[in-house]
Amino acid sequence: MGSLPGGMNMVLEDQKFPASADKLGRFERVADNTTISEELGSLLGRAPLFSDFTRDDVKSLAEYMGVYRAQANETIIHEGDVGDFMLLIVRGEVDILKRGYQREQQHMTTVGAGTTIGEMSMIDGEPRFATCRTTQATTFGVLTRDNMAKIILENPQLGSKILVKLVTMLSARLRQTSAKLMRYMEGVIS
Amino acid sequence: MGSLPGGMNMVLEDQKFPASADKLGRFERVADNTTISEELGSLLGRAPLFSDFTRDDVKSLAEYMGVYRAQANETIIHEGDVGDFMLLIVRGEVDILKRGYQREQQHMTTVGAGTTIGEMSMIDGEPRFATCRTTQATTFGVLTRDNMAKIILENPQLGSKILVKLVTMLSARLRQTSAKLMRYMEGVIS
Numbered sequence: 001m002g003s004l005p006g007g008m009n010m011v012l013e014d015q016k017f018p019a020s021a022d023k024l025g026r027f028e029r030v031a032d033n034t035t036i037s038e039e040l041g042s043l044l045g046r047a048p049l050f051s052d053f054t055r056d057d058v059k060s061l062a063e064y065m066g067v068y069r070a071q072a073n074e075t076i077i078h079e080g081d082v083g084d085f086m087l088l089i090v091r092g093e094v095d096i097l098k099r100g101y102q103r104e105q106q107h108m109t110t111v112g113a114g115t116t117i118g119e120m121s122m123i124d125g126e127p128r129f130a131t132c133r134t135t136q137a138t139t140f141g142v143l144t145r146d147n148m149a150k151i152i153l154e155n156p157q158l159g160s161k162i163l164v165k166l167v168t169m170l171s172a173r174l175r176q177t178s179a180k181l182m183r184y185m186e187g188v189i190s
Numbered sequence: 191m192g193s194l195p196g197g198m199n200m201v202l203e204d205q206k207f208p209a210s211a212d213k214l215g216r217f218e219r220v221a222d223n224t225t226i227s228e229e230l231g232s233l234l235g236r237a238p239l240f241s242d243f244t245r246d247d248v249k250s251l252a253e254y255m256g257v258y259r260a261q262a263n264e265t266i267i268h269e270g271d272v273g274d275f276m277l278l279i280v281r282g283e284v285d286i287l288k289r290g291y292q293r294e295q296q297h298m299t300t301v302g303a304g305t306t307i308g309e310m311s312m313i314d315g316e317p318r319f320a321t322c323r324t325t326q327a328t329t330f331g332v333l334t335r336d337n338m339a340k341i342i343l344e345n346p347q348l349g350s351k352i353l354v355k356l357v358t359m360l361s362a363r364l365r366q367t368s369a370k371l372m373r374y375m376e377g378v379i380s
Contacts, residue, residue, distance in 0.1 A: 167360060
């Protein structure tokens, strides 16, 4: 991946696992750069990740992303797996499922075009928090940790834009989850 | 703050509220740059924010941060307030309190040196999620949204390092909170 400056190496180059983009090998890959750019560009104005992006930003980002297509009922991320990429759903729909304390899988939510998933593992390298399964034919963009590191090095302005968005999206999710937890703790929901 | 590139303006320059560092005016401020650098440097090896930082990184960051001292039982962040800065506790202890659904304030946790608080509002500009009150004399560093934007522009390498850390810390907190919520939802805790 080249040399990341200073301590960033420890965060982004510490590969405890093989590049897991390999795991995507079974899905049909869109190989053409123009098509990737067009697929991602279709999310402008819809995906929270792109809310401050220009068309040029998307074009630059497209050079670092792959686009894949999965059929219905395919598991694209397995809870507990190591994984170093995030997904951006371009088209289709994905169920988010999580094993409970008693090991039974619970349906948490269903997400569609414009949603990003797996960004926590992409950044922190911890195991996947939930399972993601397509409910219909689904097209998704993939950004690996390696390529995120490359963006930060080669296009720091785009890198910061993506990182600011990730912080914003995680904050929103943390606020929602904490508020819900609060209501359970108070016994308002049970 | 100078000109932030492209759409980043919308994220970081959209000042819906007056610079709230003013609200810190009642606390004693450490004015000397060397002392700020030394205070922050004392957290090297202890603060998660600094886990990949060199002493030079801390020195660079110190130029963008203020350091303040509060007495015991002072509220440094009020839930619901607008606020555009984050805090890094250098020394002392802070209670995190949140109003519940029935408006009663609940003690969520107590945090000490090395902990960052308020980073969600610093980035997303949403109201403060919880109240932070000192339990003893406490020294803390302050990074405003304005200065975070300046770091991204003037020292993108340092900016990325901070943003990667924020994403990592928020991910960890989201994982913990979601796991706890999951247990409540299953009735394992009630």
